[in-house]
Amino acid sequence: MAKEKLKRTLGFWDILMFGVGGIVGAGIYAIIGKAAGLSGNMLWLSFAIAAIVALLTGLSYAEFVSRFPDAGGSFEYIKQGIGEKTALFLSIFMTFTGIVAPAAIAISFAEYLSRLIDLPNWIAIIGIVILMALFNIVGSKYSSYYNTVATIITLAGLGLVIGFCVPDWGSVALFEPGENGLTGILAGSALIFFSYVGFEDLVKIAEETKDPKRVMPKGVLISGLIVLVLYVLIAISAVSTFEAGELAQKDGPLAAVIESQWSAVGGTILVIVALFATSKTILSNILGSSRLLYDVARDSEISWLKKFTTLEGIGVKTPNYAIIAIALVTIAFGLIGNLKIVASISNIFVFTVFGMVNVALLRYRVKNRGEERDKDLFRIPLNINNIPVPTVLALLTILLLFGFNIYNLIQGNA
Numbered sequence: 001m002a003k004e005k006l007k008r009t010l011g012f013w014d015i016l017m018f019g020v021g022g023i024v025g026a027g028i029y030a031i032i033g034k035a036a037g038l039s040g041n042m043l044w045l046s047f048a049i050a051a052i053v054a055l056l057t058g059l060s061y062a063e064f065v066s067r068f069p070d071a072g073g074s075f076e077y078i079k080q081g082i083g084e085k086t087a088l089f090l091s092i093f094m095t096f097t098g099i100v101a102p103a104a105i106a107i108s109f110a111e112y113l114s115r116l117i118d119l120p121n122w123i124a125i126i127g128i129v130i131l132m133a134l135f136n137i138v139g140s141k142y143s144s145y146y147n148t149v150a151t152i153i154t155l156a157g158l159g160l161v162i163g164f165c166v167p168d169w170g171s172v173a174l175f176e177p178g179e180n181g182l183t184g185i186l187a188g189s190a191l192i193f194f195s196y197v198g199f200e201d202l203v204k205i206a207e208e209t210k211d212p213k214r215v216m217p218k219g220v221l222i223s224g225l226i227v228l229v230l231y232v233l234i235a236i237s238a239v240s241t242f243e244a245g246e247l248a249q250k251d252g253p254l255a256a257v258i259e260s261q262w263s264a265v266g267g268t269i270l271v272i273v274a275l276f277a278t279s280k281t282i283l284s285n286i287l288g289s290s291r292l293l294y295d296v297a298r299d300s301e302i303s304w305l306k307k308f309t310t311l312e313g314i315g316v317k318t319p320n321y322a323i324i325a326i327a328l329v330t331i332a333f334g335l336i337g338n339l340k341i342v343a344s345i346s347n348i349f350v351f352t353v354f355g356m357v358n359v360a361l362l363r364y365r366v367k368n369r370g371e372e373r374d375k376d377l378f379r380i381p382l383n384i385n386n387i388p389v390p391t392v393l394a395l396l397t398i399l400l401l402f403g404f405n406i407y408n409l410i411q412g413n414a
Contacts, residue, residue, distance in 0.1 A: 014209075017151050019222070022201050031192055039244070042178070052397075060388075063388075069207060070207055082359065091292065094200070097197060101194070106129055106330065121337060131279075133327035136286050137323055162234065183404075187411075197350050204291040205288070205291065238253065351405060352402075
């Protein structure tokens with residue numbers, strides 16, 4: 001029986017906004033201070049390294065999504081490159097990547113909201129996850145509208161930070177690392193990598209994208225490059241305002257930066273921006289994870305999973321039961337309440353999934369050495385005997401940063 005397909009409603013600008021919005025979320029607001037404590041004034045380099053490692057894997061996502069524009073994302077890619085049994089096993093990691101990350105972000109949302117409203121964090125966590133789940137149930141196009149508005153607000157807020165801080169650029173030694181030198185810089189990169197779960201969510205909406213073979217690779221790579229530039233500028237701005245050690249001690253570090261440059265009004269504005277940033281990232285995480293659960297259930301022979309293949313709705317049908325299930329488990333993790341613990345758990349899943357996507361692409365290329373090349377498909381450049389060199393580098397650098405993520409856990413940095 002042919003698979004039931006999701007409706008294609010998203011264009012290039014929708015995808016670009018989902019890509020930028022999915023990455024520029026809670027990471028830059030919640031993680032930047034902690035990373036500064038590790039990297040020192042070379043915080044910008046930690047961001048650049050994390051972005052480059054993520055973009056190398058982004059190339060693998062771009063090639064796979066061009067070939068297989070499927071709602072399963074990494075599940076489909078690993079199935080094609082390694083096999084269905086491995087993909088089914090790793091789908092647990094993929095699902096939890098998109099559950100634990102929004103749980104951490106919901107905790108961050110609650111902490112920012114508490115600056116404006118005296119509300120228990122657990123109520124805020126439950127409320128924001130339910131609200132973003134409802135946006136998803138209404139349909140991906142309406143989710144895209146909210147995401148676009150929230151992304152514009154987020155980018156405007158970050159632009160405000162950069163604009164106020166530009167006069168202070170050059171006031172600090174930007175090539176002065178923290179007390180741990182290169183180790184601190186790489187540990188900072190590992191911590192920051194949490195922000196790049198957006199790639200994983202973006203490719204999962206390929207089945208709802210018009211002309212995905214052309215649009216999705218562009219969306220993945222261009223959004224990654226935009227975020228690279230933006231994050232480096234923000235990092236330079238932050239350490240130009242506060243000494244790295246002081247920045248690490250700030251609650252809401254970017255709000256503290258803009259408050260020192262402007263006033264308490266500026267700090268309040270940035271808190272509001274942070275609420276949009278965190279909420280839209282929860283939105284995209286739930287969207288991506290529900291599509292993965294939908295696709296796994298659609299491909300699986302397990303009877304109880306079939307409920308998650310149900311598409312319902314007025315106008316645009318969505319996998320509502322999958323969305324509800326993801327939202328409930330996200331709330332459960334969010335109620336742990338400790339951002340550091342939940343974020344560090346999320347990092348383990350992100351590194352594992354990104355690493356296996358690269359392994360899958362290498363296996364796929366080996367198995368298909370003699371295939372005819374479709375000029376319409378995106379193909380990673382720089383190949384030796386059909387093996388893409390950037391993918392090998394992606395795998396090696398992910399293993400390196402994964403090691404530093406473990407270092408962070410052992411040292412209590414994350």
